[in-house]
Amino acid sequence: MRGIYRPIARLNLRRPSAYLFQRPYSTEQPIPKIETVKMSYNLHKPPNGGGEKQEPIIFMHGLFGSKSNNRGISKMLAKDLNRSVYALDLRNHGESPHAYPHTYTAMANDVEHFIQDHNLQNPTLIGHSMGAKVAMSVALRQPSLIQDIIAVDNAPINAQLGRQFANYVQAMSRIESTSVLNTKEADEILQSYEPLLEIRQFLFTNLLKPTPTNDRFRWRIPVKLLGNALDEMASFPFTPGKDSFTKPALFVRGTRSSYVADETIPLIGEFFPRFELKDVEAGHWVISENVTGFKKVCLEFFKREKET
Structure with missing residues (x-):
């Protein structure tokens, strides 16, 4: 039988998170009806x-x-x-529809319907950052739908987001309201908010160029809606000690990231008593910064699951 993972004793304490416990725990307000979004996806066989x-x-x-x-x-x-891999566009992202509200309850509901609609049996959920909290939310809401989760550089906590996300929203709103003529002008605006080229390039994957029917640069994502949802993205709508997922869970954190600070580890254990924690040499963008290291810890996790 698989043992319970409690890696606290073998951790080296790191700088505490600057964002931890700055918001009180709260259960997300119930929504009378959540309209399910049919998400766009790529299937990799x-x-x-x-x-x-x-x-x-x-x-x-x-x-x-x-x-x-x-x-x-x-x-x-x-x-x-x-194993087949379904890469999703969550609501309000990529080619998926724009819909209100943008909450973890709503996104988890979308994923649960996706699993049921496609008749997927015993799937594994892998999510990065916001996607990690979506994976956790599905696990805590509908544990029977999935076999395990991998949460990448996020924790089940209520904590303020870094200021950079609000800066990104401001920059994108400014670009959209300014009649920029080309991507160079758009980048000059964004550069005053984000100096790192890699992150600017990541954000620009959402920028749509002018077309014969629309002569303005615009964003694929609903910038205002997502900007108004930043507080929701900082929250976690579950109660420790009440909600739990007793199947295997792997938490992967970047060694240069503060999103999963050491003091969050006991709380992870309250929600996910069979969790395992692995560090990968990277910042917050774990997968893109160190895909080899990320793949290694994933394969190790799946190998142990198969052997037990």
């Missing part, structure tokens, strides 16, 4: 075949991301594990 329905992996991106962010790692995992 194993090279030598394999069932699309049996034990697939469902991959979920972070805030301002899309299914294209996870194309490379999805193909790698499909090949190495002989």
Whole structure:
């Protein structure tokens, strides 16, 4: 029988998170009716075949991301594990519809319906950042739908987001309201908010160029809606000690990231008593910064699950 993972004793204490416990725990207010979004997705099949329905992996991106962010790692995992991988566009991202509200309850509801509508059996959920909290939410809401989760650089906490996300919203709103003539002008605006080229390039994956029917640069994502949802993205609508997922869970954190600080570890254990924690040499963008290291810890996790 698989043992319970409690890696606290072998951790080196790191700088505490600057964002931890700055918001009180609260349960998300019930929504009378949540309209389900039919999400866009890419299906990556194993090279030598394999069932699309049996034990697939469902991959979920972070805030301002899309299914294209996870194309490379999805193909790698499909090949190495002989499992199909569904890379999703969560609501208000990529090619999926725009819909209110943008909450973890709503996104979890979308994913649960996706699993049921596609008749997926015993899937694994992998999510980065915002997608990690979506994976956690599904696990705590509907544990019977899935077999395990991998949460990448996020924790089940109520904590303020870094200021950079609000800056991104301001920059994108400014670009959209300013009649920029080309991507160079758009980048000059964004550069005053975000100096790192890699992150600007990531954000620009959402920028749509002018077309014959629309002569303005505009964003694929609903910037205002997502900007208004930043507080929701900082929250976690579950109660420790009341909600739990007793199946395996892998938490992966970047060694140079503060999103999963050491003091969050006991709380992770309250929600996910069979969790395992692995560090990967990277910042918050774990998968893109160190795809080899990320794939390694994933394969180790799946190998142990198969052996137990």
